[in-house]
Amino acid sequence: MSPQADYATVREAFARFAEAEPEPKGELEHVNAFTLLVAVALSAQATDVGVNKATRGLFAIADTPEKMLELGEEGVTAHIRTIGLYRNKAKNVIKLSRILVDQFGGQVPSSRAALQSLPGVGRKTANVVLSMWWGHPAQAVDTHIFRVGNRTGLCPGRDVDAVERAIEDHVPVEFQRHAHHWLILHGRYICKARKPACGVCLIRDLCAFPDKLQNGVAA
Template sequence: MKPLSRAEIVELFTRLRELNPHPTTELAYHSPYQLLVAVVLSAQSTDVGVNKATRKLFEVAPTPQAMLELGEEGLKRYISSIGFYNTKAKNIIALSRILVERYGGQVPHDREALEALPGVGRKSANVILNTVFGEPVIAVDTHVFRVSNRTGLAPGKDVREVERKLERRVPDEFKRDAHHWLILHGRYVCKARKPDCPHCVIRDLCRYPHKTPAGA
């Protein structure tokens, strides 16, 4: 597969920006801490399912200290509908304790510190650095990975390779919002099983050889 040219990449993101000038996460939150919790819960789960659980959870435990007071067993009652909730509850209580004891209850603006938190990997840290602190980093989830490979934007065998290529290939003017555009495009248009190619705004740029025809 021939990767997209720089001019094609500029055109791709220009079109996505025209459709959605101010993209953001679909996770519901009211503070950096709440986004962090939501991101941990979202691993291998849908944003819709996470939002349903956190809507009630954040009413009783909106801060790290309140989460510690709720406790692991109390937390499980709110997130039991989410996959791997036992492990996630353990991680959320542990990271809440670290935030209270080391960071005054605040989410640190530091990649190393974020990745050291239980349940927080590179992708999750990138989400926080981008969405909370405005850094032009790109979080590569399954949607970003799929779109990057299908289109020829940044083909790679694993998420780190795709991330490195995106960092090099995405023009600076688009980096701040790039992963939001790619996530949303993958979630609603370039879907895993049946991409909606006939309604894709970047269809003519895309290198995917198995485009779905109109009416399919």
């Protein structure tokens, strides 16, 4: 784990991310808050590409909790069986749809506590929905963010909660809304787990990672 970078370094890094991609977008396909919630819940231990392939047909016929309940657990299962843990996820989709209808008037709530009360919705899923749909500066820390935060020193922490706090504590306010998207995309396409593409990295000169690579050779 790299040491926490100083304020000037963190600010410069996020300024570069913002200049390169002013409005970063999540890669899960959705048409409303409900389909976003379901897509994020389904993405646990699955890729965004795989989830998108499975949900295109599902969301075409069930884009509200009421329609999802009409489809039923077996109907959901038929659409998402290519996704890991699909049986348990189908059960959770039906359960959360029922709760949304019975307790929230069919609407996706905009508070973290309410979102986390739903089956299959943890803090990370809640934070993604809060950030992407409601525009809250919530930090959804996944494996990419955990890796980037610790490698670079921008937001290090021993667990995902510590990295989330590091982002909240050290990233300037004006970058908070998009911080997790910049970090996810950076980790997914540049700061990859096995062979980081340091030679084309926007923040290479700011990064604390001791094993920077360029064209596969230690720099």
